């Protein structure tokens with residue numbers, strides 16, 4: 001890992017694990033990218049710089065030279081109005097109304113320790129270059145940040161925009177990065193979805209023009225994840241170069257890929273500039289969220305492993321990321337709102353001896369909550385429902401040697417709540433204008449400090465007064481009626497970003513303020529699944545869809561960017577409550593065990609045999625949890641493309657692996673399916689428990705194995721591979 005500046009050819013060499021990122025300062029003081037990809041020596045590669053001489057080209061202001069144009073370079077930052085006709089990285093309007101900014105390089109700093117971003121999570125560690133730029137003819141100052149790592153194949157970037165003058169300016173767009181890519185021969189993969197169908201990878205060719213993937217929901221959203229893969233045509237799961245970008249951000253975002261007339265492509269994005277502006281008074285700065293850019297020469301799978309390592313090593317709480325996770329029983333699908341302390345005690349009793357070690361009491365324990373139309377915002381126990389209060393069930397759970405978890409939805413309020421009656425203005429909306437309902441609830445205005453203080457005080461009181469080990473933090477609607485009574489009119493379009501800053505503030509004060517409590521994230525399942533949330537929540541409920549068949553796709557899609565350790569996955573009842581499908585208990589467990597596993601069904605109905613089954617499943621998970629949480633993931637069979645789903649997770653030292661195979665539909669007279677494993681050491685010998693064979697990594701990866709699955713629908717098997725010396 002190194003950051004080197006060569007004064008002679010004015011070239012910066014950023015060398016990370018497995019890549020080089022190289023750009024130069026060109027003749028007009030403009031940073032121009034030369035290479036991002038496989039490592040190269042720190043030699044002069046300026047011979048690939050852009051050459052001018054084209055028609056319809058505009059030169060930089062004041063330079064009458066047809067051979068020079070911003071438009072024909074691969075930019076580190078692109079700006080509007082001085083000859084670059086592609087998508088700009090930012091747009092700024094001065095007080096008098098002009099929108100020009102012509103940045104030139106004025107110097108750099110290299111920091112051994114990466115600085116934090118004020119009020120926003122970002123990856124830690126890494127050597128950091130700050131490139132200082134300034135408007136040639138004005139006061140705007142722009143700093144580009146680049147961080148390289150010794151241990152993970154990503155580079156992180158972000159931009160700080162500063163008003164160096166006295167008069168205010170308005171940022172109309174303030175992206176975190178622009179990444180130049182040579183050529184246009186790319187496929188672009190995005191991660192759209194929906195509630196119960198999150199992160200479905202979608203790939204399309206980049207032609208000329210712009211592919212844009214965004215959220216306008218003040219949430220990173222289930223409808224589009226803030227990540228994009230850029231795949232040189234021909235790249236596959238296992239082979240070829242793959243680039244990926246992922247924003248460390250939880251509010252409205254945009255990512256764009258532009259195939260330009262210059263024959264090059266630009267990838268860019270950050271805070272969504274739709275319904276956005278930010279007023280910068282003289283001397284003020286605006287910090288943008290970080291983007292993580294992964295590079296791999298081992299296909300899409302290699303890109304995934306680069307992201308997984310980066311998130312596990314540099315953003316997920318070190319205290320929890322590799323720790324064995326609780327194996328929990330969550331009462332939601334067992335009881336919904338219909339429970340009391342007797343029922344909860346019975347659930348705790350029914351899992352004794354199974355290895356399930358945590359009860360998570362879900363929605364419905366607080367305020368006047370009787371269904372989903374009342375009570376949110378009143379974070380005090382409903383004693384009528386829970387006789388003896390929360391402590392009665394907490395003590396019972398603890399007396400059985402289990403931990404206790406509790407559900408909150410901190411950002412929300414129902415109209416039917418004491419909080420709303422006392423403070424109707426705490427809900428986001430325009431006074432005097434009806435608000436839009438979603439699940440009968442409103443979002444609280446986290447842009448206001450008094451509202452945040454009230455939430456933090458209420459929730460921290462519950463956490464202080466009861467012995468709570470685990471919290472599930474939910475967020476079940478998206479922001480509408482965007483307006484804050486606490487913000488001046490000219491700053492109303494700052495709302496979505498201010499919401500994110502407010503969210504991170506309450507997370508800091510509640511989550512980091514209670515460091516002994518484990519926090520799980522949730523947003524109607526995986527509706528806010530992003531690296532910034534992962535900073536606070538080591539695991540996030542991946543989807544409200546708990547059907548094993550649907551989960552093969554949701555978990556496969558999610559794993560393209562996020563590590564298995566971040567995905568909460570539960571074994572639930574059949575017929576499945578979301579889609580009525582009936583799958584075997586074993587399959588439900590095998591698929592759930594490919595993440596942070598748990599159970600979510602009425603365990604009081606368990607027979608002794610069921611309890612034995614669960615006990616064996618939990619033992620199996622415990623025996624391989626370190627592989628799942630820390631290992632390298634190799635996806636083998638893609639459930640979006642065929643009848644099978646299969647992946648193998650291999651420990652870093654390649655001595656053990658967990659291999660899961662699943663077949664959706666049985667077929668009469670099926671041919672023998674061979675599956676070639678991946679990621680093993682070809683020279684090691686592995687024993688496969690359920691096949692009772694010992695064979696070399698070379699054969700497993702080149703010949704494969706033939707899983708002899710039972711002839712029925714939705715059948716799976718999980719194999720543990722152990723090196724034999």
Ligand code: GLA
Pocket residue numbers: 332362363407474476522523524525541544
């Ligand atoms: C959301 C969550 C569920 C459950 C319910 C409770 O839908 O995703 O797991 O907690 O809310 O209302």
